[in-house]
Amino acid sequence: MNGDTTPTRRDAIAYGATLLGGGLLAGCSGQSDSGSTPTEAETATPTETGAETDSTATETARPEDQSWSVTLSPVGTVEFDSVPETAAVYSNHDADILVSLGQADVITSLGFPDNYSAAYYDDLPGVSFDTNRLTKLYNDGVDKEVFFELDSDVHHIDPVWMQGWSSFDESDIGEIESNIGPFFANYHSRTHIAPDSAPDYQFYTIWELVDKYAQVYQVPERGQKLKAVRDEMLADIRAELPPQEERPEVGVVWYDRKKESFWVYHLNAPGFQNAHTRPLRANDALAEFDSGPRSGWSDSALIGMEAMLEADPDVLLHFADWQNPDEATEAFFALDEHPVGKQLTAVQNDRLYASGDAFQGPVINIFQIELTARQFYPGLFGEPPEPENTSELGDMFDPQRVADIVNGDV
Numbered sequence: 001m002n003g004d005t006t007p008t009r010r011d012a013i014a015y016g017a018t019l020l021g022g023g024l025l026a027g028c029s030g031q032s033d034s035g036s037t038p039t040e041a042e043t044a045t046p047t048e049t050g051a052e053t054d055s056t057a058t059e060t061a062r063p064e065d066q067s068w069s070v071t072l073s074p075v076g077t078v079e080f081d082s083v084p085e086t087a088a089v090y091s092n093h094d095a096d097i098l099v100s101l102g103q104a105d106v107i108t109s110l111g112f113p114d115n116y117s118a119a120y121y122d123d124l125p126g127v128s129f130d131t132n133r134l135t136k137l138y139n140d141g142v143d144k145e146v147f148f149e150l151d152s153d154v155h156h157i158d159p160v161w162m163q164g165w166s167s168f169d170e171s172d173i174g175e176i177e178s179n180i181g182p183f184f185a186n187y188h189s190r191t192h193i194a195p196d197s198a199p200d201y202q203f204y205t206i207w208e209l210v211d212k213y214a215q216v217y218q219v220p221e222r223g224q225k226l227k228a229v230r231d232e233m234l235a236d237i238r239a240e241l242p243p244q245e246e247r248p249e250v251g252v253v254w255y256d257r258k259k260e261s262f263w264v265y266h267l268n269a270p271g272f273q274n275a276h277t278r279p280l281r282a283n284d285a286l287a288e289f290d291s292g293p294r295s296g297w298s299d300s301a302l303i304g305m306e307a308m309l310e311a312d313p314d315v316l317l318h319f320a321d322w323q324n325p326d327e328a329t330e331a332f333f334a335l336d337e338h339p340v341g342k343q344l345t346a347v348q349n350d351r352l353y354a355s356g357d358a359f360q361g362p363v364i365n366i367f368q369i370e371l372t373a374r375q376f377y378p379g380l381f382g383e384p385p386e387p388e389n390t391s392e393l394g395d396m397f398d399p400q401r402v403a404d405i406v407n408g409d410v
Contacts, residue, residue: 073202096361158187251313257331276368285313
């Protein structure tokens with residue numbers, strides 16, 4: 001559809017931000033959900049945040065002739081005259097946000113549809129997400145023409161992130177938003193590390209992002225109610241936790257089998273990448289290892305087997321592969337065959353686990369908090385299920401309640 005100027009329903013969605021000429025990096029100062037203290041906001045209980053756990057308000061339709069706007073860093077303010085019916089998506093966390101808000105059908109694409117953790121939805125009655133119908137955006141790069149073919153009303157892809165790793169520049173972003181539809185996404189809240197080119201970039205918790213998307217799709221209650229489920233479960237978990245000094249020393253890593261070394265991540269670091277580990281308040285056994293930001297993507301450090309043995313965590317999590325195990329995962333679980341690795345306390349006590357998806361929205365986060373609680377504290381909450389076995393989750397929250405919220409039946 002490149003060059004087609006025939007009016008379509010996407011013309012009803014007007015882009016209110018100026019992407020080019022500096023508007024791309026617009027922040028959201030002055031907004032009520034600024035995310036200035038994301039770690040506290042994301043880990044607090046309902047009492048700590050003042051959030052209601054049982055809202056009685058209902059979602060109401062906006063008059064057709066009334067527009068609304070939503071402000072999000074880094075894209076600025078986007079104006080909508082109608083709810084988007086199609087959305088191009090790259091990252092899994094954006095897709096889970098949409099599914100969680102009952103908008104699975106609007107998604108037209110993913111960066112890697114085969115790597116999406118859709119199995120979590122299998123245990124939610126009436127909730128599904130067919131990734132087989134989606135266009136794969138990444139094929140040895142991203143082709144701009146694909147966006148014209150998709151012709152989506154909105155692009156839930158962070159333009160700052162897109163320019164940081166792809167061949168896209170500001171003119172490409174401007175062409176897409178002018179001829180097809182606006183961009184509306186925030187990627188770097190995952191790690192709270194943004195490129196130097198975006199000094200005003202603002203970070204949000206996953207729940208603050210959900211609120212932004214809920215405004216776009218005019219379903220404000222669903223995100224709030226899902227957060228209530230999460231907050232109630234987390235309050236129940238924390239009520240059972242032992243004193244801090246008795247909690248496990250946990251390491252989060254990705255095992256480089258060729259180098260026989262570990263990329264270290266930090267379970268209590270800010271960002272929604274850790275939204276399933278940080279709230280459980282375990283001790284970071286690898287906190288001392290930090291090489292600083294790497295190209296704006298991660299704060300991970302590479303350490304050898306001897307350094308890992310010296311730190312000797314009680315529990316080792318393999319980064320972000322519970323739903324998508326690969327050869328690195330297999331090598332991680334085979335550390336008992338390594339002459340040094342087999343000496344690790346976590347290996348000897350069978351406390352090696354695949355960890356949840358770092359790209360998580362509300363529903364995946366709820367499942368993964370239970371998963372991680374059982375990995376950290378099996379004596380309190382039961383042994384964790386094996387990788388990919390979602391059917392053994394759902395004991396610490398009500399899956400039917402979650403499904404009802406997603407489907408708008410509450």
